[in-house]
Amino acid sequence: MTSTPDHANSHRTVNSDRTVNSDRSTARIAVIGGGLEGLATAWALAERGETDVLVLERATVCSGMTAKSSGIVRCHYGVPTLAAMAHYGTQIFDAAQDVLGTDIGFHRTGYVVGVGDENVTALDTNLAMHRDLGIDATRINEDSVHELWPGLDTATFAAFAHEPNGGHGDAYLTGTAFAAAARRAGIRIRQNTLVTALTTAADGTVTGVRCTGGDEISCDTVVLANGVWSPHLAEQVGVALPIRAQREAILLVDRGEPTRDVPVFSDLVNLQYLRGEPNGALLVGNSDHSTPEFADPDGYLDRATDNVVTYGIERLMALLPDMPDPRLASSYAGCYDVTPDYNPIIGPSPVPGLFLAVGFSGHGFKISPAVGRLAADLLLDGVSSDPAVDASVFRYSRFDEGRPLVSDNPYVGAGEMR
Numbered sequence: 001m002t003s004t005p006d007h008a009n010s011h012r013t014v015n016s017d018r019t020v021n022s023d024r025s026t027a028r029i030a031v032i033g034g035g036l037e038g039l040a041t042a043w044a045l046a047e048r049g050e051t052d053v054l055v056l057e058r059a060t061v062c063s064g065m066t067a068k069s070s071g072i073v074r075c076h077y078g079v080p081t082l083a084a085m086a087h088y089g090t091q092i093f094d095a096a097q098d099v100l101g102t103d104i105g106f107h108r109t110g111y112v113v114g115v116g117d118e119n120v121t122a123l124d125t126n127l128a129m130h131r132d133l134g135i136d137a138t139r140i141n142e143d144s145v146h147e148l149w150p151g152l153d154t155a156t157f158a159a160f161a162h163e164p165n166g167g168h169g170d171a172y173l174t175g176t177a178f179a180a181a182a183r184r185a186g187i188r189i190r191q192n193t194l195v196t197a198l199t200t201a202a203d204g205t206v207t208g209v210r211c212t213g214g215d216e217i218s219c220d221t222v223v224l225a226n227g228v229w230s231p232h233l234a235e236q237v238g239v240a241l242p243i244r245a246q247r248e249a250i251l252l253v254d255r256g257e258p259t260r261d262v263p264v265f266s267d268l269v270n271l272q273y274l275r276g277e278p279n280g281a282l283l284v285g286n287s288d289h290s291t292p293e294f295a296d297p298d299g300y301l302d303r304a305t306d307n308v309v310t311y312g313i314e315r316l317m318a319l320l321p322d323m324p325d326p327r328l329a330s331s332y333a334g335c336y337d338v339t340p341d342y343n344p345i346i347g348p349s350p351v352p353g354l355f356l357a358v359g360f361s362g363h364g365f366k367i368s369p370a371v372g373r374l375a376a377d378l379l380l381d382g383v384s385s386d387p388a389v390d391a392s393v394f395r396y397s398r399f400d401e402g403r404p405l406v407s408d409n410p411y412v413g414a415g416e417m418r
């Protein structure tokens with residue numbers, strides 16, 4: 001990995017005198033990747049008045065891993081900056097009709113997390129941190145859990161926390177809402193445009209991109225926001241991204257009765273999460289990353305294997321023993337763009353002209369509005385505008401420094417619950 005002693009030295013903020021750019025071959029900022037994070041960045045730049053931005057998407061917007069997202073929204077993190085970012089996310093999701101001009105499919109069902117004996121202290125410490133950030137998060141007892149989630153077996157848990165403002169959203173609708181809002185403000189989005197190379201000046205500064213067909217676009221800054229596909233382009237300019245594609249399967253279970261209006265449940269004993277689907281099915285995901293399966297993001301098995309189905313259903317039966325007639329309705333899979341600490345890289349790269357918004361490691365939906373805001377702040381001003389959001393925690397150099405971003409109060413056995 002290329003390292004830089006002074007992270008900020010490689011960063012150029014973007015000069016922002018505003019004019020409409022009708023030239024197809026230039027932009028102040030070119031964003032590679034029209035997924036949630038690239039589009040949130042474009043939207044936030046537009047909100048800040050910077051509209052000379054061109055988003056380049058190889059297929060259609062939100063056709064990448066965003067389309068696979070479970071869309072779970074919670075502020076329950078052990079890293080204060082991430083909790084603050086998720087908190088901002090809930091505010092934008094709640095106000096989407098006003099802020100983005102459209103419904104984005106956010107269901108404020110609430111969020112409940114259950115932990116075992118060994119994690120009660122960490123839970124309480126995290127909750128205190130959340131409340132300091134203004135997040136509505138409290139301990140609740142078993143009776144309250146039974147009221148919120150009828151049928152849930154609470155015997156294996158020692159404590160529960162509840163966030164009434166959590167829930168689940170639709171990542172595809174959210175991303176396309178960012179795109180529409182950005183476009184209305186004048187930002188250009190070019191679909192079916194694969195970026196094949198980064199172009200550079202003699203001193204190595206990134207000066208633009210080359211697309212299929214040989215089209216070149218020159219710009220002040222390139223934002224790399226193409227998720228699991230990002231390492232290849234970064235490598236061309238000597239930036240080694242420690243990102244791998246980790247395949248994760250999602251199960252859709254018909255319980256034999258519809259699942260409606262229940263909170264998202266995060267089971268930190270058996271490491272699974274559940275939420276209701278609008279059609280009454282139950283969406284079940286895995287949060288055990290102890291044996292990751294790395295995959296080719298352009299050629300992975302798009303369903304759960306028999307082993308995963310068997311193990312997933314076993315864990316689910318332990319949690320919901322009284323399902324009337326449970327059966328697997330369907331399954332699919334997606335790939336997380338995981339970094340070694342399961343947290344993103346947001347900020348300038350060691351190479352001038354290249355900015356990184358990658359490595360969201362399976363939790364980039366809930367923080368996406370804040371990712372856009374932070375990326376725009378760093379691109380335009382070089383600093384975060386939110387005192388609760390410390391941009392330095394996402395620096396690229398943290399891996400080489402041996403200072404990964406980890407929870408202040410980690411859960412035993414659930415280390416990747418950031």
Ligand SMILES: Cc1cc2nc3c(=O)[nH]c(=O)nc-3n(C[C@H](O)[C@H](O)[C@H](O)COP(=O)(O)OP(=O)(O)OC[C@H]3O[C@@H](n4cnc5c(N)ncnc54)[C@H](O)[C@@H]3O)c2cc1C
Pocket residue numbers: 032033034035036037038039056057058059060061062063064065066067068069070071072073171193194195196225226227228229233248250333334335336357358360361362363364365366367
């Ligand atoms: C199965 C699954 C479940 C998840 N569940 C949750 C959840 O419950 N809660 C949560 O907060 N997060 C969740 N996430 C994570 C979240 O959905 C992702 O972090 C987020 O959607 C990633 O957005 P992105 O823009 O980084 O990547 P993507 O959506 O993958 O977008 C990258 C885009 O770049 C384009 N691209 C690639 N290469 C090029 C190129 N060379 N030129 C031009 N375009 C290119 C791709 O076509 C793609 O559209 C989940 C993710 C998965 C896979």
